[in-house]
Amino acid sequence: MWTYERRLQYPVKIKCPNAAAAKVIISQYGGPDGEMGASMRYLSQRYAMPYRPAAGLLTDIGTEELAHLEIVAAIVHQLTRNLTPAEIKAQGFADYYVDHTVGIWPQAAGGVPFSATAFQSKGDPITDLVEDMGAEQKARTTYDNILRLMDDPDVIDPIRYLRQREIVHFQRFGEALGMVREHLNPRNIYACNPAFDKGCGK
Amino acid sequence: MYNGNAGARNLLREIDDVSFAMDEVRLFLDTHPKDTEALANFIALRKKREGLLEEYRAAYGPICAYSAGGRTAWNWVEGPWPWEGEA
Numbered sequence: 001m002w003t004y005e006r007r008l009q010y011p012v013k014i015k016c017p018n019a020a021a022a023k024v025i026i027s028q029y030g031g032p033d034g035e036m037g038a039s040m041r042y043l044s045q046r047y048a049m050p051y052r053p054a055a056g057l058l059t060d061i062g063t064e065e066l067a068h069l070e071i072v073a074a075i076v077h078q079l080t081r082n083l084t085p086a087e088i089k090a091q092g093f094a095d096y097y098v099d100h101t102v103g104i105w106p107q108a109a110g111g112v113p114f115s116a117t118a119f120q121s122k123g124d125p126i127t128d129l130v131e132d133m134g135a136e137q138k139a140r141t142t143y144d145n146i147l148r149l150m151d152d153p154d155v156i157d158p159i160r161y162l163r164q165r166e167i168v169h170f171q172r173f174g175e176a177l178g179m180v181r182e183h184l185n186p187r188n189i190y191a192c193n194p195a196f197d198k199g200c201g202k
Numbered sequence: 203m204y205n206g207n208a209g210a211r212n213l214l215r216e217i218d219d220v221s222f223a224m225d226e227v228r229l230f231l232d233t234h235p236k237d238t239e240a241l242a243n244f245i246a247l248r249k250k251r252e253g254l255l256e257e258y259r260a261a262y263g264p265i266c267a268y269s270a271g272g273r274t275a276w277n278w279v280e281g282p283w284p285w286e287g288e289a
Contacts, residue, residue, distance in 0.1 A: 003266065003267045003268060004266075004267045005221075005265050005266055005267075006264065006265045006266075006267075006278075006283070006284055007214060007217065007218060007221075007265055007284050008218075008284045008285070009218070009221070009222065009225065010218070010222070011215070011218065011287075012285070012287050013287040014287065053232055053233065053235060054232075056232045057229065057232040057233060060228055060229055060232060061229065064225060064229075070284070070285065073285060074284070074285035074287065077285055078285075078287050168226070168229065169229075172229045172230070172232065172233055175233035175234075176232075176233055179233060
C-alpha cells in the first residue's frame, strides 16, 4: 500500500504565473517521458522481477516518481493560478483551458493524452531494466529541453532537482541490471527471459 | 502546516532535507545492501527524522497520514496542502 506525506519531496514556490511555461512543463506530468509513465512503468514491472533487491529498487524508484509527479503538478498549478482569461489567451493556454480550465490533466505539451503505450512492462527483467535506463535518459533530455526554455529561477530550481534525480535513477538501474545478470543463471549468455524460461542457459 | 509561520516552515525544510538524504541512501542500499557505512548513515538519518516529525506533529500538525488526529477537530485537513506553495 501507499500512504501520503503532507509535503513535497522538493519545495515549489513560484511567484510569477506563466501559462506558456506551464504548457511545456505539463509534458513531464502526462507526456511520453513524464513522471506518470515512469511511476507506472517501474511499479508494473515489479511482478516479473525475480530478484528481490531489484524489485525493491523498482518499488522505491516507482514511489519516488509519484512524488515527482506531484512536484510537476505543483509547478503547473502555481504557474497557472490567478490568471485572467485575457492572460490565458495571450500566453497561448486557451486550447488547454477550454477543456480543463486550470485543472491538472495528464497530457503531453502537444496536447496528446497520457498513454500507457509510452512505456513497457515486458515480463523480462533484463529487457525491463534496459528500458528503465533508456527511460531515465529520455526524461533527463526532456528536463534539459525544458531548462533551455525557462528563465524564471523559481521554476528552474525544482526542474534542475528533477533532472538530477533522473541521473541517479539511471545509475541505480545500471547497477540493478549488473546484479540481475550476475545473480541469475550465469550460463544464460543468450539473455533469454529469466523470469519465464526457467531452464534457459542450462 | 500553518500559513506564514516561519517556525513551521524551517522545521519542514529540515524534515525535507533529512528525508531526501534517506531517499538517496535508500536507493543506494537497494543496490549495495552490504555497505555498512551507508546502512549506519540511513539509521542515523531515520532517528533524526522520527524526532523532527514528532516535533512538527506536536507543534503544527501531522505530516504523515497515520499520525493525524486532533483535540476537537480533524487536523489532517487543516492548513495549506503542499502544492499550494505557502508552507
